[in-house]
Amino acid sequence: MSSTDETLPADPQAYVAQVMAEIAEEVRVRRASGDLPPKLERELDELFLAHSPVAGRGGDLGDALRMVDAATFIDPVVPVESERAAGAVVKKGMRSLLLWYVGWLTHQMSQSTSAVSRALHIVDDRLQELERQVEGQRVPAAGVVEFPAFHHADAWWVEPTVAAVAKAPGRILHVACGDGWLVRRVIAAGGDAYGVDPRSRVIDTSALGPLDLRGEPVGQHLRAVAAAGLGAMVLSGTVEGMAGAERSQLLTAIGSRLAPGGTLVIHSVTRQAWEAADAPPETDLAAGRPLRPEAWCSLLEQSGYDAVARSGPGGADFLVTAVRAAITSPYQPVER
Amino acid sequence: MSAAAGGPVAVHQFIATLNPHDATGAHALRLREALRTAGWRSEIFAEAIHDDLAAEAFKHWMYPEHAAPGDVAIYQFTTSSAVAGYVAERGLPLILDFHNFTGPEYFAGWEPQSVRRAAAAADELALLAPRALLGLAKSTFSEEELRRAGCRHTVITPVLADYRRVAAPPDRRVAAELAHLGADGGADILFVGRIVPSKAQHELVKALWAFRRLYDRKARLHLVGGTSSFEYSKALQGFVHDLGLSAAVRLPGEVSDAALAAYFDAADVYLSLSAHEGFGVPLVEAMVAGVPVVTRGAGAVSDTVADAALVLAAADPSYIAAAVHRVCTDGQLRATLTAAGVRRAAELSGDAVATRILRAVAAVVGGP
Numbered sequence: 001m002s003s004t005d006e007t008l009p010a011d012p013q014a015y016v017a018q019v020m021a022e023i024a025e026e027v028r029v030r031r032a033s034g035d036l037p038p039k040l041e042r043e044l045d046e047l048f049l050a051h052s053p054v055a056g057r058g059g060d061l062g063d064a065l066r067m068v069d070a071a072t073f074i075d076p077v078v079p080v081e082s083e084r085a086a087g088a089v090v091k092k093g094m095r096s097l098l099l100w101y102v103g104w105l106t107h108q109m110s111q112s113t114s115a116v117s118r119a120l121h122i123v124d125d126r127l128q129e130l131e132r133q134v135e136g137q138r139v140p141a142a143g144v145v146e147f148p149a150f151h152h153a154d155a156w157w158v159e160p161t162v163a164a165v166a167k168a169p170g171r172i173l174h175v176a177c178g179d180g181w182l183v184r185r186v187i188a189a190g191g192d193a194y195g196v197d198p199r200s201r202v203i204d205t206s207a208l209g210p211l212d213l214r215g216e217p218v219g220q221h222l223r224a225v226a227a228a229g230l231g232a233m234v235l236s237g238t239v240e241g242m243a244g245a246e247r248s249q250l251l252t253a254i255g256s257r258l259a260p261g262g263t264l265v266i267h268s269v270t271r272q273a274w275e276a277a278d279a280p281p282e283t284d285l286a287a288g289r290p291l292r293p294e295a296w297c298s299l300l301e302q303s304g305y306d307a308v309a310r311s312g313p314g315g316a317d318f319l320v321t322a323v324r325a326a327i328t329s330p331y332q333p334v335e336r
Numbered sequence: 337m338s339a340a341a342g343g344p345v346a347v348h349q350f351i352a353t354l355n356p357h358d359a360t361g362a363h364a365l366r367l368r369e370a371l372r373t374a375g376w377r378s379e380i381f382a383e384a385i386h387d388d389l390a391a392e393a394f395k396h397w398m399y400p401e402h403a404a405p406g407d408v409a410i411y412q413f414t415t416s417s418a419v420a421g422y423v424a425e426r427g428l429p430l431i432l433d434f435h436n437f438t439g440p441e442y443f444a445g446w447e448p449q450s451v452r453r454a455a456a457a458a459d460e461l462a463l464l465a466p467r468a469l470l471g472l473a474k475s476t477f478s479e480e481e482l483r484r485a486g487c488r489h490t491v492i493t494p495v496l497a498d499y500r501r502v503a504a505p506p507d508r509r510v511a512a513e514l515a516h517l518g519a520d521g522g523a524d525i526l527f528v529g530r531i532v533p534s535k536a537q538h539e540l541v542k543a544l545w546a547f548r549r550l551y552d553r554k555a556r557l558h559l560v561g562g563t564s565s566f567e568y569s570k571a572l573q574g575f576v577h578d579l580g581l582s583a584a585v586r587l588p589g590e591v592s593d594a595a596l597a598a599y600f601d602a603a604d605v606y607l608s609l610s611a612h613e614g615f616g617v618p619l620v621e622a623m624v625a626g627v628p629v630v631t632r633g634a635g636a637v638s639d640t641v642a643d644a645a646l647v648l649a650a651a652d653p654s655y656i657a658a659a660v661h662r663v664c665t666d667g668q669l670r671a672t673l674t675a676a677g678v679r680r681a682a683e684l685s686g687d688a689v690a691t692r693i694l695r696a697v698a699a700v701v702g703g704p
Contacts, residue, residue, distance in 0.1 A: 012672050013643055019662060019669055020646070026658045035550060036654045044542045044653065047578055051571035053445060171466065171486075194486075214484070224462040224485075226424075 061124055068120060072113045076103040141217070142241035144176040144199055145282045147269060150317050151237055153181045157312060157319040161234055161265050164321050166191040170231025170259050175218045176238045178202050180211050187211075192231075196221045222253040230257050236267040240274060241286025251303055258324050264305065266296060266320040273316040296320045345406040346377035347697060347704075349433075352417030354382040354393045357590070359495055359617040360414045360435050365392065366496040367410070367433075370690035371697075375704030383419045396422055408701045410472075411464060413437070414614075416456035424463050429701060432468040432487060435495070436478045436614025436636065437461075442534035446567050450532075461485045470700045472693060474615040475636035491696040494640075494684045497617050499624040506598035510591070514602040522554025523547075523664045526603035526627065528596065528618035529610065531563035531587070537572055539609040539651065543660065545579050546653035551661040555584065560599055562590040600625035605663050608632065609651065616640045620684050623677030628663050628670050630656070644680035646673065 009015035030036060076099060080091035150157075161182070165172050166189035174182045177195025179202060186193035197203060200215025214221065218238065233254055239247060254264060274283050274290050291299070293309035297320060300307040305322035312318060349368060355361040364380055371378035379402055380393040394402070396419045409428040411420065414435045423430065437457045443450035465471065465485035472493045473479035479490045518524060525544060529535045537559050544557040563569040576585045591599070600606075606622035608631040613619075616637050622629050629645035631637050638647055646659055646669075663669055698704075 007668070008672055008675055009668065012676060015672060016643070016646065016669075019666070023655070023658045023662055026662075027655045030550065030654060030658070036546060041542075041546075041653055044545065044579075048538050048542070048571065048575045051574040051578075053567050053571070212486075212488075224459065226463040226466075229463075229466065 061127070065117070065120055065124060068113070068117045072110060072117050074106040074109050074113070076106040078102075139243045139246070139287045140285075142238075142243070142246060142286055142288060143282055144197065144237045145241050145280055145286065146176070146178070146237045147273065147280060147317075150267070150269065150312075151178070153185060157267050157317070158182065158185060160310075160319060160321070161267070162186055162189045162191075164263050164265055165193075165232035165234060168231030168263055169261060170229065172232040172234070173221075173225075173230050174234045174236070176236055177213055179204065180208075180213050182234065182236070183211060183213065219250065219253060222257050225257045227256055228259040228262075230262060231259055232263040232265070233258060234265045234267070239266060240268050240290040241282065241288050243287040247288065251299070255303055255324070260324060262324050264300070264322045264324065266322070267317065268293075268296070268320070269317045270315065276316075293318045293320060297322075345404045346379070346402075347371050347408045347410060347431075347701065348378060348399070348402070349380045349410045349412060350396055350399075350419050350423050351380060351382045351393075351412040352415055352419055353384040353386075354380060354389050355386045356388050357386075359497055359615070360412055361386070361389070362498055363433075363435075363496045364412050365389075366498070366690070367693065370496070370694055374694050374698075381419070383417050399426070408697075410697070413457075413461065413464070416453045416460055420460035420464060424467065430464065430468045431470045431472065431697060431700070432464055432482065433472045434461075434478050434482050434487075435474055436481065438532070438534045438612050438614075442612055443532075443565075446533045447565050450565065470696060472696060475639035477636040477639055478614060489700065491692075493693045493696060494689050495615050495617060496689055496693070497620070497685075499617075499621055499681060499685050501593040502597050502600045502621045502625045504593055504597050506601045507592060507594035508598075510595040510598040511601060514598060517556060518602065520554060522556055523552050523604040523660070524602050525555060525557045525605055525607050525660060526560065526599055526622070527558070527607055527609075528560045528599070528621070529608075530561045530565075531559065531569045531572060532565045533568045534612040535561075535610045538575055539653075539656075540607060541572065541576055541579065541581065541585060542653040543607065543609065543656040544584065545581060547657035547660055548581075548584065550654065550657050552664070557581075557585045558599055558603070559585065559587050560589075560591055560596065596621075597625070600627055603627045605630055605660055607656070607660060608637065609648075609656070610634055610637065613637050613640070619645070620681050623681040624685075626674050626678065628673035629677060630659050630663055640684070642680050642683075644673065644676035 078095055080088050080095060082088045082091060162185050166186055168191060172186055172191045172193040174186070174193060174195040177183055177197045180195055183193045183195045194212035196214045196216055196218055198217040203213045203215050239250070242250065258264060268290050271290050273279065293311065297307040297309050300320065300322040304325050306325065307320055307322035309318055309320045349364050351360065351364050353361065354364060368378045368380055381396040381399050382393050383396055385393050385395070407428055408431065409423055409426070410431045410433050411423050412433050412435065415437050438454060439458070440451040440454035443454060462485055465482055465487040468487050469489065471482040471487035471490040473482050473490050474493070474495055476492060479492055482490050514524065527537065527540055531537055540557055540559065544555060548555050576582055600622065606619070606627045606629045608616065608619060608629070610632065611634050613635040619629055619631065619637065619640050623644060629641060631641060631645050631647055632651055633647040641647065646663060648656060648659060663673065
């Protein structure tokens, strides 16, 4: 089939591109002629899916139960076809001899799998009811709430924040980093900073250069960070609209990812600023409301931080700087 | 870093499994030789060692017996392994040799244990990548993944593989069997790789079905490779049976190097429809063997084959069948792809690759 004596084209890439175009045209013509209707290709997909395990078809519990139901009955009448001449006769004889025994076993197995199937259907019904109830009570995750007056490189809190984190013992994460305005400042001060922001649209990946900015939610990002992998974290525009449970989950995640001795800086706005007429519309939609500086200090101290709060010049926002205490454990690390 | 002052005493490799039959194992062995030749001390430490290589490596927990100040670790990252945590814990200057791994999404619904293993591998990458002085990526695809995980200094270096094994004398028994099968005509389509969902062998079966229906009723498909996915393998065999292709689709399992050479020798076209490939060593082996390659450009495949393969623009069986037909019947196209393949394989083979790796290592840890 091969032909190695052929003359090679002068421009192989252009030649291959031409071949690809001809193949596409060939397929178009074939399709138009009805040689291979699209319906047949769909049937191929369905045929393969029929062999795949349930979750391969989307992980639907209803599908799983249908497969369980279909497999509930175990047939004791084994097939007797054979490629050898006498094989079928021998197999048929063996089946007749053993049918009473195999039938007794398979009957019990069918009963057992039917009981399991019934139980799974009850679980399915209850799960569906629970899902309906939970759906009605679902609290939407808080998004970034950006106040133009506070979230920019010249804001009053930027300098003390940079001073607090730039010498951190590890990477410094700015949450709700936007286009990287604070990350740039920290890097300029000698810190190893990067940022995440759930609003991936605000990160212009084509203009990042050496900047490390990632478009993903902070919770998802922290799950991928190693324990004690961060030297410092800065949260701005992040915590104000969080409901209690979400805030608690975030603090737990931060607690495990921030190195002992690491710094957590939280910039937040007061409730007055949150409820002012010119506040961003996200404030109306958020599930939670801002905590007061005293509440943040109390919450962080309960979580093992030494926290200090300071208010901004207009009294509309504040900065909490918290240092995570070094871990004290009665157990000493094992010398290797 | 202690290594920076006077150069490292040793550059050791850590790996999950050292197996002579997989690309990473062969890569680690060849890299050790290159490191030693360049003047470094170098050993391999592994969690699991194939019996044939028992004398070639140590268990990873034996490293302290060989440790010396200034040691540098190269971690061969392919899958989740206890070695990742061990390497991180030792705090050695680290080079991450990243072969990529198949993400959990490719196993979802098939193998729950593989989903968990792949998710753990992602966690281990997040643990190691930010600590690495250097990331060695096998393609731009893998380099992007390394950078996303936090590795700041990366270099692209291909796999150090021994592609010559496919040019070895073919196994005579297998060659005779394939010749017998092909005596009545019909194209031989080959794919080499583990039978797992991410390699999408079922798509190859669909393509064969369409190819036989439209162009070549006697065509055969050889799916060489073992399996680590019982569910997928079972589904594939059921699918083949239902399509009435049991005689046309051959699943010989894992084969020896000589048998593999026989399969490449008999193949008219190498077809890959994998949904994910970290590099794709068999693609290069096909090029070395002079077999034209038709492939989907998933994962790192486009990087690996460059312009030396017919990279498919669509994945529907009729399109693939038309592409395979064209390669099988158009002498000029075969000659073009074969010539480009031999050239591309030469770029990815030999001492030049080892030199690139050694140069990258020396640039960050100092010379031997």
